[in-house]
Amino acid sequence: MADDLAVELVGITKRFPGVVANSDIHLRVRTSEVHAVCGENGAGKSTLMKILYGMLQPDEGTIKVNGEPVRFKNPSDAIKVGVGMVHQHFMLADNLSVLENIVLGAEGLYGIGAKARKKVAELAKRTGLNADLDVALEYLGVADRQRVEIVKVLYRGAKIVILDEPTAVLVPQEVDDLFETVRQMRDDGFTFIFISHKLDEVRAIADSITVIRRGTTVGTADPKTTSSRQLAEMMVGSELPSPETRESTVTDTAVLSVSGLRLSEPGSARAVLDDIDLVVHSGEVLGIAGVEGNGQTELVETIMGMRKGTGGTISLGGKDITKLGTLARREAGIGYIAEDRTRHGLLLTQPLWANRMLGYQTREPVSKGQWLDIAGAKKDTQRIVDEYDVRTPGIDVAAAALSGGNQQKLVVGRELSGDPKLLIASHPTRGVDVGAQALIWEHIRQARSAGLAVLLISADLDELIGLSDRIVVMLRGRLVSEEDPSTVTAEDLGCAMTGSAPREATK
Numbered sequence: 001m002a003d004d005l006a007v008e009l010v011g012i013t014k015r016f017p018g019v020v021a022n023s024d025i026h027l028r029v030r031t032s033e034v035h036a037v038c039g040e041n042g043a044g045k046s047t048l049m050k051i052l053y054g055m056l057q058p059d060e061g062t063i064k065v066n067g068e069p070v071r072f073k074n075p076s077d078a079i080k081v082g083v084g085m086v087h088q089h090f091m092l093a094d095n096l097s098v099l100e101n102i103v104l105g106a107e108g109l110y111g112i113g114a115k116a117r118k119k120v121a122e123l124a125k126r127t128g129l130n131a132d133l134d135v136a137l138e139y140l141g142v143a144d145r146q147r148v149e150i151v152k153v154l155y156r157g158a159k160i161v162i163l164d165e166p167t168a169v170l171v172p173q174e175v176d177d178l179f180e181t182v183r184q185m186r187d188d189g190f191t192f193i194f195i196s197h198k199l200d201e202v203r204a205i206a207d208s209i210t211v212i213r214r215g216t217t218v219g220t221a222d223p224k225t226t227s228s229r230q231l232a233e234m235m236v237g238s239e240l241p242s243p244e245t246r247e248s249t250v251t252d253t254a255v256l257s258v259s260g261l262r263l264s265e266p267g268s269a270r271a272v273l274d275d276i277d278l279v280v281h282s283g284e285v286l287g288i289a290g291v292e293g294n295g296q297t298e299l300v301e302t303i304m305g306m307r308k309g310t311g312g313t314i315s316l317g318g319k320d321i322t323k324l325g326t327l328a329r330r331e332a333g334i335g336y337i338a339e340d341r342t343r344h345g346l347l348l349t350q351p352l353w354a355n356r357m358l359g360y361q362t363r364e365p366v367s368k369g370q371w372l373d374i375a376g377a378k379k380d381t382q383r384i385v386d387e388y389d390v391r392t393p394g395i396d397v398a399a400a401a402l403s404g405g406n407q408q409k410l411v412v413g414r415e416l417s418g419d420p421k422l423l424i425a426s427h428p429t430r431g432v433d434v435g436a437q438a439l440i441w442e443h444i445r446q447a448r449s450a451g452l453a454v455l456l457i458s459a460d461l462d463e464l465i466g467l468s469d470r471i472v473v474m475l476r477g478r479l480v481s482e483e484d485p486s487t488v489t490a491e492d493l494g495c496a497m498t499g500s501a502p503r504e505a506t507k
């Protein structure tokens with residue numbers, strides 16, 4: 001039984017121009033286990049999973065599913081033999097119902113009538129999806145949307161499910177619930193391949209772990225006997241620095257002041273931003289905690305001038321910037337790490353050095369007078385690549401060729417390079433590995449010690465607690481409470497974020 005393999009990857013190699021993304025990778029996943037795949041940014045995890053799901057074809061190597069060699073031309077080939085993937089970015093339609101989202105594209109299986117509904121209801125029960133099947137998806141929270149994605153792949157017959165960083169968007173209680181579902185389903189015979197950078201979680205859920213580094217398998221680990229630190233060191237191949245203890249550098253100088261900020265959207269009864277007041281001082285990190293969809297994105301985009309508030313004022317360093325456009329706000333001293341780097345942070349088809357210019361095109365070192373300074377941009381891009389350890393074959397490759405974490409390092413490097421007074425950091429380390437996370441935190445801390453004000457939005461509660469000097473909680477468009485990061489726990493924060501009573505109090 002021990003050698004009953006659901007998936008076996010033998011000697012997988014995949015080359016891209018200038019990079020060997022996977023080099024002779026071996027992976028053995030037993031039937032009915034949760035198998036984690038860990039590795040630092042750019043190690044080759046996504047490439048390997050895309051190969052297993054038929055989105056990419058390997059240059060060398062064999063894929064076996066349930067002992068049989070297979071060759072996938074596309075994801076439908078993979079799903080036919082029971083391999084499904086739940087992507088990190090949900091691929092669902094907001095205006096369709098839960099049922100429609102699941103059945104759409106797979107009408108051939110159970111039709112669109114009662115039989116399909118019955119099957120979906122059965123799978124919803126199995127995965128703990130409690131939502132009404134006829135409600136439009138837009139009314140569902142993040143955790144339920146994720147369950148819809150899971151039901152969608154199960155509906156198509158998946159018995160082997162790849163979960164790509166599934167916990168990145170969840171609060172601790174939701175993570176516990178997801179893990180409970182995964183354990184239950186594993187016991188019912190499903191197999192999971194779990195990709196994550198959060199090593200504590202990997203140890204909590206995985207039955208076995210494969211670590212890959214720089215495109216190749218470095219070994220397997222037993223979660224019961226391997227510590228998070230040992231795992232991290234296997235991934236990075238060297239010892240990690242110990243985290244520093246920190247001292248407060250908060251001053252009395254207000255850098256960002258937001259007063260009475262409101263935002264209403266046409267047709268929506270409730271204000272998206274409801275009377276927001278906040279101040280971030282020089283040398284201070286103000287963290288904003290909140291479940292996705294409670295107004296954080298809109299707050300940031302209104303401060304950046306990408307949305308127009310319906311009331312209130314925003315000032316930077318005492319100057320009213322409420323009426324300025326986005327570029328003028330950036331020029332006034334705001335650095336911006338956008339939540340979605342591929343939509344608002346980078347031009348994926350352009351080389352790294354051209355991406356260095358984005359938002360900075362009017363300033364040195366990427367422009368001189370009214371001309372763009374390409375040599376200056378290239379030189380500074382190389383500096384960022386070196387200082388932020390961006391793994392790339394060179395600065396002339398397109399941003400699309402970098403792994404997600406390395407794209408993020410480039411964005412963070414750029415946004416800290418313009419000598420900002422205020423940094424708005426939305427999920428600054430989303431998708432980056434532990435080594436890169438430590439590096440980005442260190443850069444943010446250093447800039448803060450030198451007087452930078454930081455508005456930090458993060459779904460990673462350890463990051464919020466570890467970096468912030470103060471944390472405010474956002475719920476349904478309002479700031480509802482303030483927490484002290486030196487005493488608050490991730491569980492307390494999770495309760496405040498969902499508006500539920502702390503577990504202690506409900507006893």
Ligand SMILES: Nc1ncnc2c1ncn2[C@@H]1O[C@H](COP(=O)(O)OP(=O)(O)OP(=O)(O)O)[C@@H](O)[C@H]1O
Binds near residue numbers: 039045046404
């Ligand atoms: N389409 C592509 N073209 C060129 N190079 C690519 C392409 N996709 C990935 N790569 C390269 O392959 C390597 C592995 O990338 P991959 O995305 O698999 O890493 P990863 O382990 O998933 O990283 P992360 O944790 O940052 O998402 C990286 O060096 C990346 O730059």
